[in-house]
Amino acid sequence: AQKVTQAQTEISVVEKEDVTLDCVYETRDTTYYLFWYKQPPSGELVFLIRRNSFDEQNEISGRYSWNFQKSTSSFNFTITASQVVDSAVYFCALMRDNTDKLIFGTGTRLQVFP
């Protein structure tokens, strides 16, 4: 069965703190894709990153970085020097190869206080 677990329901930090959002997935497939989306209060999901199962290189994009570890089936997301505008719900998602179906985790609500 395919499953995505985001154990952290809510996280609160103060601006400029670093924060890591955890994502653990389950799949028996060898080829699959992992995604992170941001959902600000407005509701629209914003695509952040896509990673395929054969690419375990960590990625950095500005203040965002992602750590993909197949050995622990995790795809964690770190925001460095958080800002108030980072406040949102963040979803991790899994997609099997040759399908279009995104399987979402339950999301982590991040609140960044000034």
Place this chain on the structure above:
Amino acid sequence: GAVVSQHPSWVICKSGTSVKIECRSLDFQATTMFWYRQFPKQSLMLMATSNEGSKATYEQGVEKDKFLINHASLTLSTLTVTSAHPEDSSFYICSARDTSGRVPPDTQYFGPGTRLTVL
């Protein structure tokens, strides 16, 4: 990135009426669009896959006669909630795949969502 719009952004209707929600891909053609439902503070659940020119594919447990999907063109899919009841109140979100080659074809871009409230 690719832009997907939804209309209306919110709607309030009486129980028993039907409501149509539109999803448009604004700067790319989408042969496939998706409809999700999101309850407050919960995750997105895929309802159905909308295919241009053919019937939609519904997920298990989703009533196809209740949630009518039409994908009449490469840029427009509509979801009609028929005979809506209060339990249908939810946040409905569509997404579309950009298969133009600009991004990996499995990347989905999401619309801003439609909040439906049935009284």
